[in-house]
Amino acid sequence: MRRLWMIALILTVVASSTWASPPADPGGRGVDWAQARAKIEQFDWAKRIARDMRQEVERTRRQFVHPPLGLTGWWHHYYCAKDAHRLTFDPDKPTEHVCPACGAVYSGPPYDDCWRSQVHATICRAVQYAAVLYRLTNEDTYLDYVRDILLWYADHYTDFEVHGEHAGKGRIRSQSLDEATQLVTLAQACWDAWPALSQADRERILNGYFVPDARFIHAQTGAIHNIHSWHNAAVGLVGMLAGDASLIEQAVDGPFGLKQQIAKGTREDGFWYEGSVGYHFYTIRSLEPLYLAARARGLDLSGTEKFERMYRAPLRMAFPNGELPANNDGWPGTNLSGMTPYYEVAAGLWPQSDLPAYLATLYGSRSRTGLDALLYGPAPLPPAKPLGADSVLFEDSGIAILRNAAANAYLKFGPYGGGHDHRDRLNLIVFAHGRVVIPDIGTSGYGIGLNRWFRSPAAHNLLVVDGGVQAPCSGELLAYAADRVHAAAGPAYRGVKIERELHLDDEALADHVTARADAEHTYDLFYHVRGTLAKCSVPLAPAEPFTQGVGYDMLQTPRRGRVDGTVRLEFTLRDGPGRLVLACRSETPFEVYTGTCPDNPADQQMAFVMVRVRARTVTWENSLLWAGEPQTTQARQGR
Ligand SMILES: [Zn+2]
Ligand SMILES: [Zn+2]
Numbered sequence: 001m002r003r004l005w006m007i008a009l010i011l012t013v014v015a016s017s018t019w020a021s022p023p024a025d026p027g028g029r030g031v032d033w034a035q036a037r038a039k040i041e042q043f044d045w046a047k048r049i050a051r052d053m054r055q056e057v058e059r060t061r062r063q064f065v066h067p068p069l070g071l072t073g074w075w076h077h078y079y080c081a082k083d084a085h086r087l088t089f090d091p092d093k094p095t096e097h098v099c100p101a102c103g104a105v106y107s108g109p110p111y112d113d114c115w116r117s118q119v120h121a122t123i124c125r126a127v128q129y130a131a132v133l134y135r136l137t138n139e140d141t142y143l144d145y146v147r148d149i150l151l152w153y154a155d156h157y158t159d160f161e162v163h164g165e166h167a168g169k170g171r172i173r174s175q176s177l178d179e180a181t182q183l184v185t186l187a188q189a190c191w192d193a194w195p196a197l198s199q200a201d202r203e204r205i206l207n208g209y210f211v212p213d214a215r216f217i218h219a220q221t222g223a224i225h226n227i228h229s230w231h232n233a234a235v236g237l238v239g240m241l242a243g244d245a246s247l248i249e250q251a252v253d254g255p256f257g258l259k260q261q262i263a264k265g266t267r268e269d270g271f272w273y274e275g276s277v278g279y280h281f282y283t284i285r286s287l288e289p290l291y292l293a294a295r296a297r298g299l300d301l302s303g304t305e306k307f308e309r310m311y312r313a314p315l316r317m318a319f320p321n322g323e324l325p326a327n328n329d330g331w332p333g334t335n336l337s338g339m340t341p342y343y344e345v346a347a348g349l350w351p352q353s354d355l356p357a358y359l360a361t362l363y364g365s366r367s368r369t370g371l372d373a374l375l376y377g378p379a380p381l382p383p384a385k386p387l388g389a390d391s392v393l394f395e396d397s398g399i400a401i402l403r404n405a406a407a408n409a410y411l412k413f414g415p416y417g418g419g420h421d422h423r424d425r426l427n428l429i430v431f432a433h434g435r436v437v438i439p440d441i442g443t444s445g446y447g448i449g450l451n452r453w454f455r456s457p458a459a460h461n462l463l464v465v466d467g468g469v470q471a472p473c474s475g476e477l478l479a480y481a482a483d484r485v486h487a488a489a490g491p492a493y494r495g496v497k498i499e500r501e502l503h504l505d506d507e508a509l510a511d512h513v514t515a516r517a518d519a520e521h522t523y524d525l526f527y528h529v530r531g532t533l534a535k536c537s538v539p540l541a542p543a544e545p546f547t548q549g550v551g552y553d554m555l556q557t558p559r560r561g562r563v564d565g566t567v568r569l570e571f572t573l574r575d576g577p578g579r580l581v582l583a584c585r586s587e588t589p590f591e592v593y594t595g596t597c598p599d600n601p602a603d604q605q606m607a608f609v610m611v612r613v614r615a616r617t618v619t620w621e622n623s624l625l626w627a628g629e630p631q632t633t634q635a636r637q638g639r
Contacts, residue, residue, distance in 0.1 A: 456551025
């Protein structure tokens with residue numbers, strides 16, 4: 001099977017490696033070069049961006065004469081197995097990869113292969129910067145660098161072996177995704193240098209690398225998915241450079257092309273269906289280059305209206321400090337303030353909307369930064385427009401965020417989002433005391449063992465039945481108002497109906513969780529607090545380590561107590577002042593377990609609380625309190 005697939009790929013590449021002469025002028029790719037030059041003349045921030053780009057090009061040219069030959073690795077492996085910190089890439093040390101947190105040194109495969117991937121990425125970024133600098137300054141030194149590296153790749157493309165075990169096959173890089181992201185970067189650089197390249201150079205680059213690589217990538221396209229959207233960007237940009245109408249058509253209008261990715265992959269509320277803020281922005285980044293180039297070319301982009309909404313969704317989803325939920329395979333600590341490159345593009349695409357004012361908000365008092373500010377954003381920004389402070393419902397994505405001046409409570413109940421979904425219907429995130437205190441810890445690099453913990457049921461703030469993983473399913477919204485939300489987990493566990501109802505007021509979050517079944521089950525309701533347990537209202541004794549259930553083995557130093565009525569646990573919070581009280585109450589006697597577990601990265605710890613009942617039916621009327629005393633019956637009384 002694998003051999004047949006490889007033959008098909010090779011035939012595709014060989015059969016289609018000839019075409020008419022490339023166009024002398026591919027047109028614009030969406031950059032207003034005159035405006036970019038004017039920004040550098042007028043604004044100090046733009047001068048600084050250009051200066052930083054010059055320095056990066058010079059540094060990279062000094063460090064690497066040419067890209068490395070040899071196998072490249074999957075960047076998800078480039079993480080410390082002990083604490084999930086990303087390893088430090090040292091350009092001078094191809095066989096030494098150090099964890100910045102614990103100092104562990106890794107070497108050999110796959111780490112050395114990952115190092116080579118990063119050298120390619122570093123060089124490609126420098127080439128991208130050099131091409132822009134050439135376009136802005138006409139200095140030959142930048143053109144020489146761009147030309148030299150592009151021709152090097154063209155001459156060595158076939159020296160790289162097809163390889164990759166994860167998301168598709170790569171050639172220069174280790175998966176089709178990275179093969180595509182590299183090609184996008186270099187196609188944009190080639191585009192910017194195009195007027196100064198000879199026709200012979202253009203053909204050598206297109207024939208030797210770009211077109212065969214675009215066809216190799218396109219042969220692996222066949223889904224609505226962030227990876228396939230990156231494929232389109234590579235295929236479409238190369239098509240435009242090569243004057244290949246078929247590549248352009250497939251990338252823009254094909255069944256898995258740009259337009260279908262936006263129309264089918266984006267939910268009505270603007271959130272990408274994979275359900276992670278990380279992949280949401282990563283998909284936006286894949287859509288931008290082709291959307292900009294197609295728009296500049298005057299292609300019909302009807303049916304892509306949801307693209308603008310994609311930029312708006314995170315503005316509504318962020319907590320008051322700008323932090324975004326690390327839902328599904330999202331990265332913890334991601335903050336809107338770091339997303340300005342995306343909003344520079346958006347502000348350039350929709351200058352008459354309020355997106356430029358939101359961009360000003362994201363910068364705050366900081367200076368504008370990054371290539372996108374130079375190439376796409378409006379020259380001066382309008383006055384800032386503050387983010388909304390009201391509760392929001394992402395009805396199609398199935399996320400509600402209750403908000404008031406004191407706290408935010410996030411509840412997820414939406415449809416299954418595919419392989420990046422954590423199967424965590426009715427997961428809770430709580431923001432209080434100015435930060436996320438009950439988190440979703442997101443993901444790490446996928447290549448380390450700790451990732452199993454981050455994705456596990458026991459790492460989420462939800463009800464787990466018999467230690468099992470939820471089915472890939474959709475939950476259901478039962479009721480929503482600005483201060484309350486009520487949802488069901490759907491068919492997450494066979495034969496069990498689970499509901500959760502939140503009610504937020506100024507002092508507390510009432511959190512009622514119910515499970516009903518005809519047969520007896522073990523119900524474990526989890527909370528994870530960024531803090532340490534200071535007091536517990538029932539006596540606790542050491543408990544046996546957990547051996548069953550996914551992720552339970554990461555729950556450390558468990559202690560156990562019996563509860564008849566209510567247990568009150570008080571926490572001293574980490575990362576700043578504040579306390580949190582969790583009160584759990586049920587008419588069914590239950591057990592409370594508490595201890596510590598890894599946060600993400602895992603050199604920080606959290607406290608966990610698990611309340612456990614063996615029964616057919618259970619109702620917990622819990623409350624989380626950041627000030628004053630708990631009022632466990634608020635949700636009922638408020639109706
Ligand atoms: Zn480490
Ligand atoms: Zn998760």
